[in-house]
Amino acid sequence: MTTAAITTDLATTTQPAASVQWSAFGSLLLRDALVVWKTKWAFLLRTIMQPLLFVFVFGYVFPKIGQGIGGRAGAAQFSTLLGPGLIAVAIIFQGIQSVALPMVQEFGYTREIEDRVMAPVPVWAVGAEKIVSGALQSVFAALVVLPFVYLVPSTPVHFSFNWPVIVTLVPLSCLLAGALGLTVGTRVEPRQVPLIFSVLVLPMTMLGAAYYPWTKLGAIPWLKWAVLVNPLVYMCEGMRMGMTNIPHMNGFAIYGAIIGFTLALTWIGIDGFRKRVLT
Amino acid sequence: MVPEATDAAAVHPPASPPVTAITGDEVIRCIGLTKQFPGRGGAPSVMAVDHLDLAVRRGEIFGLLGPNGAGKTTTVGMLTTRVIPTSGQALVGDIDVVAEPALAKQLIGVVPQVNTLDRSLTVFENLYFHGRYFGMGAKASRAAANELLERFKLADRAKADTLTLSGGMAQRVMVARAILHRPAILFLDEPTAGLDPQSRIALWEVVQDLHAQGQTILLTTHYMEEADQLCDRVAIMDHGKILALDTAEGLKASIGADTEIGLQADGDLDALARVLESGDTVTRTQVTGDVLRAYLRGSARGALPRLIARADDAGYSITDVSVTEPTLETVFISLTGKELRE
Ligand SMILES: Nc1ncnc2c1ncn2[C@@H]1O[C@H](COP(=O)(O)OP(=O)(O)OP(=O)(O)O)[C@@H](O)[C@H]1O
Ligand SMILES: [Mg+2]
Numbered sequence: 373m374t375t376a377a378i379t380t381d382l383a384t385t386t387q388p389a390a391s392v393q394w395s396a397f398g399s400l401l402l403r404d405a406l407v408v409w410k411t412k413w414a415f416l417l418r419t420i421m422q423p424l425l426f427v428f429v430f431g432y433v434f435p436k437i438g439q440g441i442g443g444r445a446g447a448a449q450f451s452t453l454l455g456p457g458l459i460a461v462a463i464i465f466q467g468i469q470s471v472a473l474p475m476v477q478e479f480g481y482t483r484e485i486e487d488r489v490m491a492p493v494p495v496w497a498v499g500a501e502k503i504v505s506g507a508l509q510s511v512f513a514a515l516v517v518l519p520f521v522y523l524v525p526s527t528p529v530h531f532s533f534n535w536p537v538i539v540t541l542v543p544l545s546c547l548l549a550g551a552l553g554l555t556v557g558t559r560v561e562p563r564q565v566p567l568i569f570s571v572l573v574l575p576m577t578m579l580g581a582a583y584y585p586w587t588k589l590g591a592i593p594w595l596k597w598a599v600l601v602n603p604l605v606y607m608c609e610g611m612r613m614g615m616t617n618i619p620h621m622n623g624f625a626i627y628g629a630i631i632g633f634t635l636a637l638t639w640i641g642i643d644g645f646r647k648r649v650l651t
Numbered sequence: 652m653v654p655e656a657t658d659a660a661a662v663h664p665p666a667s668p669p670v671t672a673i674t675g676d677e678v679i680r681c682i683g684l685t686k687q688f689p690g691r692g693g694a695p696s697v698m699a700v701d702h703l704d705l706a707v708r709r710g711e712i713f714g715l716l717g718p719n720g721a722g723k724t725t726t727v728g729m730l731t732t733r734v735i736p737t738s739g740q741a742l743v744g745d746i747d748v749v750a751e752p753a754l755a756k757q758l759i760g761v762v763p764q765v766n767t768l769d770r771s772l773t774v775f776e777n778l779y780f781h782g783r784y785f786g787m788g789a790k791a792s793r794a795a796a797n798e799l800l801e802r803f804k805l806a807d808r809a810k811a812d813t814l815t816l817s818g819g820m821a822q823r824v825m826v827a828r829a830i831l832h833r834p835a836i837l838f839l840d841e842p843t844a845g846l847d848p849q850s851r852i853a854l855w856e857v858v859q860d861l862h863a864q865g866q867t868i869l870l871t872t873h874y875m876e877e878a879d880q881l882c883d884r885v886a887i888m889d890h891g892k893i894l895a896l897d898t899a900e901g902l903k904a905s906i907g908a909d910t911e912i913g914l915q916a917d918g919d920l921d922a923l924a925r926v927l928e929s930g931d932t933v934t935r936t937q938v939t940g941d942v943l944r945a946y947l948r949g950s951a952r953g954a955l956p957r958l959i960a961r962a963d964d965a966g967y968s969i970t971d972v973s974v975t976e977p978t979l980e981t982v983f984i985s986l987t988g989k990e991l992r993e
Contacts, residue, residue, distance in 0.1 A: 391786075392785075392786035393753070393786075395783070395786045396783070396784050396785065396786055399780060399783035399784050400784065402780075402783065403769075403772070403780045403783075406772070406776070407771040407772070410771065411771075482767075482770055483763075483765055483766075483767045484767055484768065484769045484770050484771075485767075486763055486767035487767055487768075487769060487777075487781060487784070487828065488769075488784060489733070490731070490756055490759075490761055490784075491756065491784035491785065492753050492754070492756045492757035492784075492785060492786070493753055493756075494752065494753050495752070649733070650732075650733060650734070650735055651688075651728070651733065651734050651735070
């Protein structure tokens with residue numbers, strides 16, 4: 373009873389130590405990790421289903437039934453180019469699933485994020501934590517999907533990993549996905565959730581160079597330029613650069629765009645988070 | 652409370668002197684605090700809190716009593732960093748909550764008006780992680796969580812899903828969570844709204860217990876009994892302004908009456924009020940809706956028959972009579988001309 377508590381002695385209160393703030397940030401991540409662990413089967417299911425079906429139908433069934441894409445050689449190349457695309461889609465999808473959807477619920481009606489917002493860290497840090505948390509889940513999603521896109525196709529898959537590219541582009545892409553999740557999650561109302569899929573996720577993936585290389589779009593010049601507003605294009609091309617020998621977009625363009633999109637979406641997402649949390 | 656660990660030595664601040672012997676240190680201060688919400692879609696803007704001046708002293712339970720829309724939640728929101736004031740200043744301790752929100756958040760514990768328990772976590776995990784968010788170590792946080800579950804009679808619910816809790820239990824978990832990091836100031840926004848009488852009393856006991864340990868508490872309520880029984884001082888609030896501020900006793904004394912007689916009668920109540928006031932028994936009257944309240948010095952004995960006779964003589968037939976002591980509701984009515992709960 374004699375020692376004055378740090379928290380109750382108002383006169384001597386100082387800025388929360390950096391260590392306390394980092395520890396708070398780490399605990400927010402730990403909380404998210406626990407929630408993922410508790411829902412691990414749902415996590416795996418939602419992560420695996422879409423790429424598994426895609427790689428099964430287009431990489432296994434199509435070649436088997438002779439409904440090839442670009443003949444035999446084309447089919448083999450297709451499986452190779454599909455893999456990086458599906459991994460990129462899994463990454464971006466995870467950002468929406470793990471950050472945007474829970475956040476829409478939280479802001480919409482459960483309000484359960486309130487307690488985390490009251491943690492003694494700046495509000496932007498709570499938003500930033502969501503981006504990091506989403507990014508980590510996206511890394512897991514990528515790792516989970518990798519064996520499927522390699523093993524399922526009935527034609528040979530030729531991956532050749534360029535590690536410097538992978539260890540830089542994968543984390544960047546995952547951060548981009550988390551930031552996109554925060555941006556969407558802070559700007560969408562609960563009743564608009566179905567629209568996220570039809571208006572955002574579906575066009576993004578179909579027009580995101582996931583199922584075809586961007587370089588081939590030269591045949592449809594307007595489309596080739598139009599899809600450049602889509603961050604998934606750079607992620608898919610980047611994954612192709614890191615995993616295959618398939619011709620891809622210029623590496624500087626890929627890095628530049630991914631970094632640019634990540635910064636912009638982080639800014640927009642955190643700004644949206646602040647606006648939702650503070651009135 | 653928690654036996655080991657250094658932060659445990661802190662417990663709560665030593666019990667403060669009784670309210671009558673104020674030390675003068677004010678742990679919450681609002682200076683001209685104002686929040687104006689912009690009107691949406693052509694609606695006029697709302698002055699939710701209007702140049703509020705307020706000081707809450709260390710160790711007291713301070714009540715903000717007011718009807719729906721009075722600005723209680725907005726005031727708490729500003730003090731807890733969530734609502735950015737339009738103008739004015741809010742200080743907890745010496746910290747400006749607008750300038751240094753992260754620092755202010757370290758000092759406060761908040762139980763919001765709605766259930767904000769983390770639905771993805773169990774009851775225990777809600778408390779445990781709260782401690783971790785506030786920089787407590789794993790061991791200290793676990794110990795504090797267990798200790799509070801025990802103390803708030805929630806130990807058997809430790810592993811429960813928060814959605815399975817009753818309203819009263821959820822509220823106790825939220826209070827436990829809010830005090831787990833030993834905040835200097837605890838904010839309770841309508842802590843017993845929607846609770847059944849039993850849960851309400853259980854929560855009052857929790858609050859009184861915290862008070863006995865010296866916890867400074869600011870609570871909002873629209874139950875006058877709650878303000879009356881629980882709070883050392885009460886500010887009556889309406890339309891974003893504080894209309895009166897004193898102890899509950901002081902506020903009731905300000906009415907200048909010992910007895911309140913509520914009358915219902917056919918006919919023009921305002922005219923009846925003038926009739927009654929013209930006698931020497933009634934010190935003042937107030938008409939709200941279909942009730943005429945007449946305030947008297949002394950008891951109703953003797954006075955009541957005289958009042959009824961007087962009304963009768965004036966041609967009114969009294970249909971209902973109630974006799975009470977003045978309450979905070981009386982004070983509210985006399986200040987605003989309307990009832991607290993409408
Ligand atoms: N985010 C907001 N945007 C616009 N107006 C708001 C907002 N929040 C509150 N208000 C308005 O401000 C006023 C005060 O609201 P507040 O929630 O502070 O009242 P209260 O005293 O807590 O009421 P209650 O007892 O219903 O909880 C009300 O008129 C309310 O409609
Ligand atoms: Mg309120």
